[in-house]
Amino acid sequence: MSIRIASADRQLSAADVAHNFAELHPALTEAEALAESARCLYCYDAPCTQACPTHIDVPSFIKKIHNDNLKGAARVILDANPLGHSCARACPVQVLCEGACVMLQQEHRAVAIGRLQRHATDAVLAQGWKLFSAGAPTGKKVAVVGAGPAGLACAQELRRAGHAVVVFDARKQPGGLTTFAIAQYKIRPDTALAEAKTILDLGVELRSGVQVGVDLTFEQLERDFDAVFLGVGLGATQALGIPGEDAAGVVDALTFIEQLKTRPYGTVAAPARVLVIGAGNTAVDAATQARRLGAAHVAFVYRRSEDEAPAYGFELDLAKASGCTFHWLTAPARVLVEGDRVTGLECVRMKLGAPDASGRKGVSPVPKSEHVLPCDLVIKALGQSKRGDLLRQVEKLQLDSAGRVVIDEEGRTSNPRYFAGGDCVNGGKEIVNAAADGKRAAGAISIFLKGT
Amino acid sequence: MAVDLTSNLAGIVSPNPFWLASAPPTNTYGQVARAFDCGWGGAVWKTIGQPIVNVYSRYGGIDLGTQRLIGLNNIELITDRPIEDNLKEMKLVKKRYPKHALIASLMVESKREVWHEIVKRTHGETGCDGFELNFGCPHGMSERGMGAAVGQVPEYCQQIVEWVKEVSTIPVITKLTPNVADMTYPARAAKRGGTDAVSAINTINSLVGVDLDLMAPRPNVAGKGSHGGYCGPAVKPIALNFVSSMAADPELQGLPISGIGGISTWKDAAEFIALGCANVQVCTAVMHYGFRIVEDMCDGLANWMEQKGYQKLTDFQGRAVPSIQKWENLDLNHFIRAHIDEATCIGCELCFIACEDGAHQALALAPKNGKRLVEVKEDMCVGCNLCSLVCPVPGCITMRKVENGAPSVSWKQHCAGAGALAPRPQHYNTVEE
Numbered sequence A: 001m002s003i004r005i006a007s008a009d010r011q012l013s014a015a016d017v018a019h020n021f022a023e024l025h026p027a028l029t030e031a032e033a034l035a036e037s038a039r040c041l042y043c044y045d046a047p048c049t050q051a052c053p054t055h056i057d058v059p060s061f062i063k064k065i066h067n068d069n070l071k072g073a074a075r076v077i078l079d080a081n082p083l084g085h086s087c088a089r090a091c092p093v094q095v096l097c098e099g100a101c102v103m104l105q106q107e108h109r110a111v112a113i114g115r116l117q118r119h120a121t122d123a124v125l126a127q128g129w130k131l132f133s134a135g136a137p138t139g140k141k142v143a144v145v146g147a148g149p150a151g152l153a154c155a156q157e158l159r160r161a162g163h164a165v166v167v168f169d170a171r172k173q174p175g176g177l178t179t180f181a182i183a184q185y186k187i188r189p190d191t192a193l194a195e196a197k198t199i200l201d202l203g204v205e206l207r208s209g210v211q212v213g214v215d216l217t218f219e220q221l222e223r224d225f226d227a228v229f230l231g232v233g234l235g236a237t238q239a240l241g242i243p244g245e246d247a248a249g250v251v252d253a254l255t256f257i258e259q260l261k262t263r264p265y266g267t268v269a270a271p272a273r274v275l276v277i278g279a280g281n282t283a284v285d286a287a288t289q290a291r292r293l294g295a296a297h298v299a300f301v302y303r304r305s306e307d308e309a310p311a312y313g314f315e316l317d318l319a320k321a322s323g324c325t326f327h328w329l330t331a332p333a334r335v336l337v338e339g340d341r342v343t344g345l346e347c348v349r350m351k352l353g354a355p356d357a358s359g360r361k362g363v364s365p366v367p368k369s370e371h372v373l374p375c376d377l378v379i380k381a382l383g384q385s386k387r388g389d390l391l392r393q394v395e396k397l398q399l400d401s402a403g404r405v406v407i408d409e410e411g412r413t414s415n416p417r418y419f420a421g422g423d424c425v426n427g428g429k430e431i432v433n434a435a436a437d438g439k440r441a442a443g444a445i446s447i448f449l450k451g452t
Numbered sequence B: 001m002a003v004d005l006t007s008n009l010a011g012i013v014s015p016n017p018f019w020l021a022s023a024p025p026t027n028t029y030g031q032v033a034r035a036f037d038c039g040w041g042g043a044v045w046k047t048i049g050q051p052i053v054n055v056y057s058r059y060g061g062i063d064l065g066t067q068r069l070i071g072l073n074n075i076e077l078i079t080d081r082p083i084e085d086n087l088k089e090m091k092l093v094k095k096r097y098p099k100h101a102l103i104a105s106l107m108v109e110s111k112r113e114v115w116h117e118i119v120k121r122t123h124g125e126t127g128c129d130g131f132e133l134n135f136g137c138p139h140g141m142s143e144r145g146m147g148a149a150v151g152q153v154p155e156y157c158q159q160i161v162e163w164v165k166e167v168s169t170i171p172v173i174t175k176l177t178p179n180v181a182d183m184t185y186p187a188r189a190a191k192r193g194g195t196d197a198v199s200a201i202n203t204i205n206s207l208v209g210v211d212l213d214l215m216a217p218r219p220n221v222a223g224k225g226s227h228g229g230y231c232g233p234a235v236k237p238i239a240l241n242f243v244s245s246m247a248a249d250p251e252l253q254g255l256p257i258s259g260i261g262g263i264s265t266w267k268d269a270a271e272f273i274a275l276g277c278a279n280v281q282v283c284t285a286v287m288h289y290g291f292r293i294v295e296d297m298c299d300g301l302a303n304w305m306e307q308k309g310y311q312k313l314t315d316f317q318g319r320a321v322p323s324i325q326k327w328e329n330l331d332l333n334h335f336i337r338a339h340i341d342e343a344t345c346i347g348c349e350l351c352f353i354a355c356e357d358g359a360h361q362a363l364a365l366a367p368k369n370g371k372r373l374v375e376v377k378e379d380m381c382v383g384c385n386l387c388s389l390v391c392p393v394p395g396c397i398t399m400r401k402v403e404n405g406a407p408s409v410s411w412k413q414h415c416a417g418a419g420a421l422a423p424r425p426q427h428y429n430t431v432e433e
């Protein structure tokens, strides 16, 4: 795919931007789905199923696609993973199911599990199938804080078990980061919202625009509900801590991505020269999407080398294929600002040293290596902060030193009425981990409620 | 709407119509118990009789491209386990799974006392729900005057069914061999003998291949082989035809059929049921993938029935039978013609060469604006379907009705002078003088 780039005399039209944001993994045609599903060997005790954090029975759903039982296929997927729509599009399948596929050994090409999963789940939205129904009412009420993947997965399972569920979310719309943060070429907000709706339609009450801890206290929740699930995710992007950071031409990756995902194509532009600070998956998403908005030059600035970059190799490959470049072993020192315009980023070169406590090689600045990288926009992608401030409001809720909620293997916290899962527990993983957590916690909540 | 998959074959009720056929998957208690736990509705135990000895190397397979085992051939005999072990384990199965159908498959020498003895003993010691008389094995056992050697002679079938019915207090299913020209004859004989149901098909006489290095058939036993019994997906059309011939036979009306042969998916099963079967039996697909396949068989069948508005199996059982007719009753004035969708055509030209060399020269290469396309010569197409069968693109070539204004007329009617044939395309004259 060729990315259309803006220039001094050519702004990108909405159509250009739509072209640039074409889906990375488009829907399979019927013929493709038939051929691809035929490639699945239907392994016994399948490695793909083991590799999936929600343990979707992959061979079973692929066999069902092949046998013309699409509805059955979708049910297998969404029964194991309530976020099966999002995961089909956004999961890093290369390191999960597809990375475990035995066909990699046989043909050096895994079965396209993610795209087959999309084939089945798309049909649910297209046909309006109602695959699950609410369980017989138990008379118990559960509050779910956060309508992201963890909260939604928990809500679906709680409803299927017959509990009344109210989901609170600070935002106006559900989905959490699936709606507002996942790269636009992987999933669009309308799909994430449609997925959330399939869950809400089980009779889940959504109270949106309610920030728990501010608009509503945890004590109030405890008063009105029998149990609480915390799926609040992570906080804002961490600060750089360098001069000039507050300038208008410095934006954090999450805000940048949310804007381009929630505003019409053509209304959000990227300037010609963009620097992205960081080399994690979010940095890749920011860089690849800055390119797709038309930026002529997009470069990463990262203090370590490519070997230490936290992004998946296939994500870095995508950045390269999108025309991004890299300043490895380069640390930002100061944002250069003229008036209210960013003109460049002053950096120092770094060198690698002995491994530090985390096992990664330490870095130290190279003396007298200051240099300026000219740019019009700086995107900060240093990772999200933890939610310690919010979560400390909950009594007897144990957090670890990094501010993550401590849970047992079933999602119970140190406070018996609280359960938790997703990014606020694991510090930031994938949708599928959050979904697995939320679903598992719903099981623990049901057990807890039986005893109340 | 809840769909009910309960099936009833001659009074033998099972939670769903999916039974394991008498074969290696029903050798032991452990297997049948695992199968019932996976969701199988019934099982026909591996045929018991006088203990036999098996050879090493028993199966041969046919692959198609990367798809393995579209056909399976075996030279295995009936059970090689002591009869006491089989009966003891069947009893355990019946005790642990009272709601599932457990059928004892029998094959002994053609003597009245021997049949009486095995029938009484098996029912007495196991509490099984029915018997299946194995008149089918085409190899090994038939050399000893059993199996297909019985199934191929209607009089023998009738005689043995009569002997069994003399002492059996539970339903008797007669399993028929496909190694006959017309299955209705042995089926009618079995009916005359008093059978409660028939099952078909057993395996088809076959030789799956020759090892060109060893100059020996596959599978080979120390360099020599023997013809065996063929089964698996490849035999389904043959099985469907035998089944439909019995379902449509006026003399066999009311005789329940258990359909067997190449069933791997819920769709295969639905086709057998649509052709009149009360239930189905599966062997090869389980030997390939394990008992777990039954989950999608039940799920897929139930989803399809729900979509079609069928609540129970009998709502569609036999529905396709009336549409199976003699050729002489087909409408000769029903014209269809190939239509190629230019938008989805990928330009492989397989349809062209198939029609040109293999059918009726009714297609023409007709590239348009640089795109490889094929055109239908409307006056030449006889609507044979071949192009649509070879086309790799789903839905690209469709066969569309041609309105010729001619009233329908069958060959039978036409020969009786009732109705004129619509004009038909002529082959181009390609002879060079």
Ligand SMILES: Cc1cc2nc3c(=O)[nH]c(=O)nc-3n(C[C@H](O)[C@H](O)[C@H](O)COP(=O)(O)OP(=O)(O)OC[C@H]3O[C@@H](n4cnc5c(N)ncnc54)[C@H](O)[C@@H]3O)c2cc1C
Pocket (backbone or CB within 6 Å): A090, A091, A092, A145, A146, A147, A148, A149, A150, A151, A168, A169, A170, A171, A174, A175, A176, A177, A178, A181, A182, A183, A186, A210, A211, A212, A213, A231, A232, A233, A234, A254, A257, A281, A282, A285, A390, A421, A422, A423, A424, A428, A429, A430, A431, A432, A434
């Ligand atoms: C830029 C980016 C790209 C990503 N790309 C991928 C990807 O391609 N594939 C993938 O699998 N994962 C990806 N992830 C990770 C994935 O999005 C998360 O792991 C997942 O969304 C975590 O789900 P969660 O429910 O724990 O939290 P979130 O999705 O963050 O949802 C938390 C919800 O809680 C709400 N909330 C927070 N505090 C409160 C409060 N006090 N009161 C009420 N509501 C509150 C929030 O508004 C939000 O809706 C990406 C993440 C980012 C940041």
Ligand SMILES: Cc1cc2nc3c(=O)[nH]c(=O)nc-3n(C[C@H](O)[C@H](O)[C@H](O)COP(=O)(O)O)c2cc1C
Pocket (backbone or CB within 6 Å): B021, B022, B023, B024, B046, B047, B072, B073, B074, B076, B077, B078, B079, B105, B134, B136, B175, B201, B202, B203, B230, B231, B232, B233, B235, B260, B261, B262, B263, B281, B282, B283, B284, B285
């Ligand atoms: C290895 C093997 C052994 C079999 N043994 C028996 C048997 O003992 N008795 C019997 O009635 N049928 C026997 N059969 C035939 C099957 O029960 C069944 O009729 C046939 O395989 C067709 O079904 P399928 O296409 O699902 O395999 C055997 C088949 C195979 C492959």
Ligand code: SF4
Pocket (backbone or CB within 6 Å): none
């Ligand atoms: S399947 Fe393989 S391992 Fe099992 S008995 Fe046959 S040859 Fe031996």
